[in-house]
Structure formats: structure tokens, C-alpha cells
Amino acid sequence: MTTFVLTLTAIFILIPLSVKVGLVDKPAGRKQHTGSVPLIGGISIFTGVGLTLAWFGLPDNVHYYYLLCGGTIVILGVFDDFMDLSVKLRLCVQVLIGSAMVYGLQLHVGNLGNLFALGDVTLGYLGIPITLIAVIAAINAFNMIDGIDGLAGMLSGVTFVSVTLMMGMGGQLEHAVLPMVLVFALIPYLLFNLDVVGKGKGKIFMGDAGSMLIGLTVIWLLIIGTQSDTASFRPVTALWIIAVPLMDMVAIMLRRIRKGQSPFLADREHLHHIFLRLGLNSRQALVVITSFSCMLATLGVLGEYLMVPDLIMLILFLIIFSVYSYTLQHIWRITRAIKRYKAKRRG
Template sequence: MDITLSLFTAFLCSFLSIKILKPLAEQVGLVDKPNERKNHVGHIPLVGGISTFIGVLIASVLWLPHSSELRIYIIASAMMVFIGVLDDKYDLSVRVRLVGQMLIASLMIFGVNAYIADLGDLIGFGGINLGWLGIPFTYLAMLGAINAFNMVDGIDGLVGSLSITTFTSLALLFLFNSDKQLATFPLMIATATFPYLLFNLGLPGGRFKKIFMGDAGSMFIGLSVVWLLATGSQGDNAAFRPVTALWVIAMPLMDMAAIMYRRMKKGQSPFKPDRDHLHHIFMRAGFSARQSLLIITILAVVLAGVGIVGELLNASDWLMFVGFLGVFVLYCYSLQHIWRIVSFIRHNVTHEQ
């Protein structure tokens, strides 16, 4: 009953927050404006991340056992969302964003002593323990998760669908480890994201006016993902192995890594926007935005499912790691031969018609 009430609270508070925040965002200019890279119509309120955080905040305070870890998480999340709102409003420099994100990540690392040091037996020669190097590794993981979910936010519904997939997968992993309390938390985040998804996609039937997640949302999601990964994959009572985490966040992680590599190979900044993400590829191949959303979400669910099944079957760490690298190489190959793939798909579609 408590789980049901906590999820209902997260959904309801997130939904009501959107209704309250939308007109306020329009008044203060917290909106996304069309430009050469953004072809949406009108000024879209950037309140998806704020509303998701509010839903999680209220549900956590009302229904989760109070602890120092929860208090520090709420404080860190509030600070991360605040920086994200400032970035959405004033377009902060990369340096300012990174400094703010690292300071907030320090609350997790040093406030609750949660960081990723044990990587498991990735190469088949025994467990890899980073020791104190786990601290800078966790900083990099935090920045990576934030940017991964930020970069995939290119078509309606994508960042919401991928984050829901990730948090639901983490909840299942905690449930399979008989930890219902920890499983409730990612489920609350996933549930609090649903109202954003409804508004972002205009469901049902275009009834709700569009909103965007904003950097506040991607920063909140990134912090929450790494926090849960550090909590779930480390320690003697870990709910899952670190290699499983790669599969759970495979789609946004691979998209970010491949794109940043391509940009640096061209001598460009890894943070420079372009139109070579996976959803751009599908749309250039002739798929609609909704079709691209469905295909990518299914791929993310399948990859997360592989990780969960591998965890349940206790597949060796090195086998799961090699499998992940194989999928990533295939993904990079596809991006490097984008026009061949597009031409092949178009040719076959035309031939069938």
C-alpha cells in the first residue's frame, strides 16, 4: 500500500507542478526558443525537470524512511536542479556548469561515502578495485550520465522514455535482490517522469500543451542514475554488478560516447551540437519522429533486458563486458557508415512499395 501511495503521490505532484509552473515559466522567460537547430513552434516552457524533481521530493518526504542519505540526496538534487534552471534561463558556460556539477557530486561522494570503486571482474583476471581512484571515476561517471541524457534530448519523448527505462530497470534489479525499499525510489522517479512525457508528447490526443525537460531535468536524472548505480553496485550487499549498469544505461551512454568521439576526431569540441545522433539517423532514413522514438525505446528496453537477464543468470562479468563492447562497436560502425545504411533502408522501403 505504501508503494502504491508513494507512486501515486509522485505522479500527482509532478502533474500538478506542471500545471502550476507552465504559466510561470512563460512569464519569467524560462522557455526554449526556436533557432537554427530547433525547429519547434513557439516558446516551449522548460519545466519538465523541475516538476519531476518536485514529485520525487514530496513523495520521498511523505513515504520514504527519513535518513541522512535521503536528506543529502534531496539537498544535492535541489542544488542540481537549481543550476539546471539557471542554465536553461541564462545559458551558463560549460566551465560554470561543470564546476557546479562536481561540487554537488561531492555531496554524494563525501556526504554518504557513495562512489564507484569496485568494477568487478571485467577482463577475467580478478576483480578490479580502483581504491581512491574511484572518487575521480565517480565524478566522471556523474558528468557522463548528465551529458548522456542531455544529448539524447533531441526528439519529443526520447529523454523521458529512456530515463523511465533506466529507472524501471534499476527498480527490477533491486526487487530481484529483495530490496523493496530501494526499489521504490527509482520507481518513484520513473512515475514522476510520466506527466512530463504526457505533456511532451501531447497525450492524450494533443490535449496537453508541450513542455521540455530542460537542463534541470537532465542534471537531475544524471545525478539520480549515478547515485542509484553507486548504491546498488557497490559494497558487500550489492544488488547488482557494475557491468550490469552498462547495459541499463546502454542507449544514452553509447550515443554520447560515439558522438563525442566523432566530434573530437573532426577536431571539434565534444560538446558542440550536431545532427548525427541516432534519432537523426532514423529520421534521415525516412522514419517519423514518433517511429524513431518507438524504435530507440525498444532498443533501450532490449539492451537493459540483456543486462537484467545476465545478472539473473549470473553470467560472467567479462562475458557481459565483451558483449557490451561488441554492441558498442557495431553502433559506432553504423554511425560511421550512416549514408550506406540510410541508402540501404530507403532502397528496401522503395522496393517493397
């Protein structure tokens, strides 16, 4: 409740301030919202989380590093929201933040679990570059998925609830504090972002500061949950609890690369855009995608606690990803077929 109140207070303070300094999102090009919307969701979430951790005392050094790295990514996001920074500069800062995690906390992806039923797959020195790639991937996955109201917040909420449950049941109680606090910080943001309060006049966006903070926090928690000395769940389970942002990012980037385009090119080909073109409104698309995410996360958590072998969980995930990727590649053919079917029914 403390986090909720602190985040809500930050929102009320930051809305008029953001308008004065110009930290707003104006409709143009791919952005089709109405009016200038304050980009203060990420700042308010970080404020609520940071003040809560400071207020009740930080459980260990991990949280000090989190606030340092999280504050850095928020600052990067704010400058990006203001000036639209280059991809290279954003990637450089993200690598530095990942390096702070690796060398400051000695925390990196070193064990992928028993993926092939032949014993644990250890990475050795490859773990460091793979960790940096994972940090960049997670940050940009949530940045890319943030395309309709509430989507990045709801999908990250699914992940944070899942991680809280697994860390709590797996004995990582000191680390379960962070995802639990994040859930309560997301609630006031979602109330404003989805127009539950304010009815348009108080609408706010997460901004790059928020989506990148969420991506960093997700990979931070997944590495702690799977790689630390007190790990509470398997690496393969992490795939399931971030399935939708991960699959959307990988499928989109692969398609762009095949077309000879930059994998970081902005477009309107993401999952939420497809649902909108199929005739759903943004709220309906949000419900469908969030429900899909909940289903996959639930399967991952159940697989973890029923101790379904890593290999089976990996194969199931790859099957779902393959179907997802194929559907995305042929979506317009599928869309035309659906529209023809609807036309026939109406006729």
C-alpha cells in the same frame, strides 16, 4: 499515485508561471518545434519526487543527500535554460555535486567486478576521480539524448524500472523507493510532452534541469546498486541498463574529437537525428530507440540473474557498442544505400 498527483499538480501550476517569467524554449537554429514551450518538466519531476519523499518520510540519509544534490542540479539547469551557461561552469557544478556524493556519503566506484575472470578489479584511490567522471558522463549523456519528444523520459524510465526490479529482488528495498517514485513522476511529464493531454496547448519540455536531474539520478542509483554494502547487481550490468544514452554519447564524442571539435559541441548527429533523416517521424524514432533500449536492459537483467560471467557480459556489450559506433560512423553511406534500394523498389 501520490507522486503522480503531485507532479501533475506542479505541471499545472508551473505552465502559466513559466510563460510569465520567460522560462520557455523558442524555436531557433536546431530547435524546430512550433511555438514557445515551457521548460518545466524537470522542475515538476523534482517537485513530485521531493514532496513524496518528504511526505512519507525519508528512509535514510542517502535521500537527504539526493534531494540536496538533485535540487542543486535542477537550479543549475534552470539557469542554463535561462542563460545558456558555459560548459566550464556546468562542469564545475557537476564536479561539486559528484564530490558531495563521494565525501558526504563515502560512496564511489571502487569495484568494477570480476571483469577479466581473474578476481574483482578494485580501483583504490582511482575510484574517486573515476566516480566524478562517471557523474559528469551520466549527466551529459541524458542531456545529449534529449533531442526528440519523450526520448530522455522513456530511456530513463527503462533504466528506473530495471533498477527498481534489481534492487527489489536484490534486497535493497529502502533504495528501490527512489527509482520507483521517479517512474511515477515521469508519467505525467510524458503525457504532456508527448501531447497525450493538451493536444499542443499543454506541451512542456524537460529542459536542462530535467535531463541533468535524470542523469544524476541514474548514476546515483547505479553506484548505490553496485557499490554500496548492500549492492544488488554487478557493475557490468549497469552498462546494459543505460546502454543507449551511454553508447550514443561515447560514439558522438569520439567522432567529434577525431574531427578536432569540442566533444561538447551541439550538432544533429545523434541516433534520433539519424532515424529522422532515414524517414521516420519523431514518434516512430521514439518507439524504435526505446524498444532497442528495453531489449538491451532486458539482456542485462537476465545476464545478472542467470549469473552470466562478467567477462562474457562485457565482451557482448563491447561487440554491440562496436557495431553501433561503426554504423554511426558510416551512417550516411548506409543511408544512401537504403535510399537507392527504396528508389529501385519504387521504380
